[in-house]
């Protein structure tokens with residue numbers, strides 16, 4: 001008999017998560033920007049920064065498991081299923097179009113969705129492995145990414161950096177490592193990790209040189225909006241091509257842990273990004289106030 005996922009996963013299903021199988025937490029969930037773009041509206045900052053078309057982007061995760069309990073995470077921490085099955089990469093690849101179609105089918109009847117855009121959305125070109133959970137805890141991640149690449153998808157992999165030995169084997173189009181804090185003590189306070197992974201994160205950051213890569217910093221007002229010089233040093237050592245400094249958004253389950261005042265205004269995000277940039281070889285090249293995100297690029 002197939003064991004079913006726990007009731008919290010049922011709650012996620014109601015929020016629009018499409019699970020690949022009843023006994024797996026691998027899931028797809030189109031983001032707000034995908035739906036906006038489908039209706040001919042604005043696309044997300046990844047279109048502005050990197051040319052990704054939002055309505056042709058699949059936001060997914062191969063697992064909802066995570067070894068962090070970040071205060072700013074939008075997921076709940078109660079939905080992990082100890083006996084969940086890891087879907088094989090071939091199963092994930094095969095089911096992506098059907099799940100994306102199911103998730104978007106309600107939009108077909110909208111007068112602002114053209115037939116052409118809807119067909120394009122059902123033929124996605126990009127996979128963002130970034131929905132929720134830590135993808136390196138899925139045992140077949142390198143194989144999944146290689147399979148997606150072989151099928152012509154571009155891939156963004158977003159990791160919390162706790163498993164550098166897995167990241168070494170992954171070849172996504174663009175690799176992200178999150179840097180949640182400027183120092184060890186703040187990391188423990190903000191991410192509440194199941195083990196102390198700070199040195200692993202530093203090791204993962206060091207893997208970013210000489211490849212298409214980005215560091216993601218989520219700024220939570222008062223919790224990690226200090227010591228720009230420490231961030232600068234970590235970025236300088238990483239050699240990543242891009243840095244995204246993004247304001248925390250008061251969304252999902254994070255509202256149970258934080259409050260609205262933890263969301264920095266865009267001008268705060270920008271001035272903090274500038275303060276980091278002044279202290280290392282990165283400079284601001286773009287920004288998107290709607291998403292409260294600032295892009296820095298490494299100066300050659």
Ligand code: SF4
Pocket residue numbers: 066067068069070072073074075132133134160
């Ligand atoms: S690492 Fe990501 S998925 Fe895990 S708790 Fe933190 S924000 Fe959530």
